[in-house]
Amino acid sequence: MVTMKEIAQQTGVSVSTVSLVMNGRDGGRVKPDIAAKVRKVAQILGYQVNPMARSLRTNHTRMLGFISEEVATTPYAGGIIKGAQDAASRLGYMMISVSTDGDADEDEEIAALKRYGVDGFYYAKMSNRVTRVPRSLMDMPLVLVDATDPEGRFPSIEPDEFRIAYDATTRLIEAGCERIAYVGCSENMIAQDGRLAGYHAALEESGAGYSERLVANVLNNGPALNAVSELFDREQPDGFFCFNDARAWYVYECAARRGLTIGKDISVVGVDNHRVFAETLEPQLTTVELPHYEMGFWATCKLVSIIENRSLDDLELPHTTAPLPPLDAPIPAKIHCALIEKHSVRS
Template sequence: MGYKPNSVARTLRTSKSYTWVVTDEIATTPYAGQVLQGAQDAARKLGYILLTANTNNDAELEDQEISALRRYNVDGFLYAMMYHRKVDIPEVLEGSLTVVVDGEDAAGKVPSIYPDDEMAGHDATNRLIQAGCRRIVYYGSTTTIIAQGERLDGYRRALAEAGIAFDEALVVNVLEMTNAAAEAARVFDEIKPDGIFCFNDVRATFIYEAARERGVRIGTDVSVISIDNQPFITDVIKPSLTTLELPHYEMGFEAVRQLVAMLDGDKAVADLESDHGMAVQRQRDGGKTALRCRIIERDSIVL
């Protein structure tokens, strides 16, 4: 009949504002901002309003903003992180419906949504194996974040499934600002792989440069795959980089879906569909939801 609920009237009727906040620093990053877009799209479809507060990891500011929003009867919160890590939920959120986005609640009390980094490592490595690669370097990270360990685990699992023995010498962990260029050179001069799985797109640029300096043709002589799908990298370097896209949009969309299900019941979100036409593949572990990354095929893998 064309009826649309009046949110102001509904607020007066129920004493609820039907509004929530996304916190931390993702609003300042170019591609993680897709979390906000996904959350906003889902909220709009479900008749909710999304407010965003960017706290830049300032605990005092975070407490102030959340306390202020709670005084306005905010229904629930998306506590969103810059990257996949375990976090302690602020005490000021105690008693509020909350979903952690791109992170995990260290206490395991509230639902958490994040990329399936182990599966991403598996899928990236398996894609190289499908292309015929057998001597595959994992060009990883010296940082101890969750993604590093899980992507390495996925790399090892894919090798094992293909009957390829794991070789510690093929794991090259680097820090972007110190030894990435030197280690990329060593990959070609000493290790001589036929496939390279890069921890992220930024690290892939060092592999590309080292290959160019040596006349090694990526996509012809060696296959390269990465994770992130940062357009200012993947569409600029040549040949264009095959990569796995982190599910930023999907995490935001799924987080709102779960939050509204907690507020209004599962039936309220039963018909929710994304404008992106995404098919979210979920792997659940209690209150945790790991979303699978999607491979974006380009030209850096040998046909």
């Protein structure tokens, strides 16, 4: 079993310094480069902290509670949990995840996690929305994931919905598209508002101009397909920005029925980089990838920084598709999502 004394000998620092670092109490006491060296050596040697002993010394369990609605049961949003777990592991924490879907009582789940002594909570939603924070969480360190507190009382992380649409529409403009349509969502959502605004702004800035006639806000199934089909015949767009990859399917279907080739006659950009559509549509769909992993990773870092009252400047960040915003970003912190080039936009 590796001891703190062995780590101290390998790094040339005192045992007390190693103790501060391994117990997460080095902020303001140990230089960041020294703390990083201690953590790296500890990892190489395979040092394992005794969580029970540490919780008795520090009054912290180093456990985090992840409260989610639908996230845990949705395959492509599960990256949020993966990102949160990866960051927790790097920082020496364990994460307990519970889902409040269906009949699960949210307050009971929160109370159970509090009995375990978790140091802080995530509160995550399936899609970006303004949400009510449960009263039982208001006295705990808390970070909202893919959600925002309407009063801005708690730190939160979400995709930059405006930039998603702005970048996608700009890509279509750069491809030479002159009549760019938006297949949006008819539900009242933060994502819909942000994406419609980004689409509008990109068109106005390019000089192409915005027209409501090129917008079809739909839900799904037959009515959505009919609305996109009518848009095809009425306006004859040569480019489509779609609220998500699922709605891009309607564009592919309508193009096929008219003998038009995606990526040649019609250019299409979606949102999600949803695995099912990414592997099914032909040609493969150029899309903006939602930053599920990045949101989870950032949320853990922010939560731990609150719990430990330190900046985490010494944390080595993973390679991610989208860059992580700084931990002191304004609320809500926004992630600039990456556009994934495939083959549905003409070259």
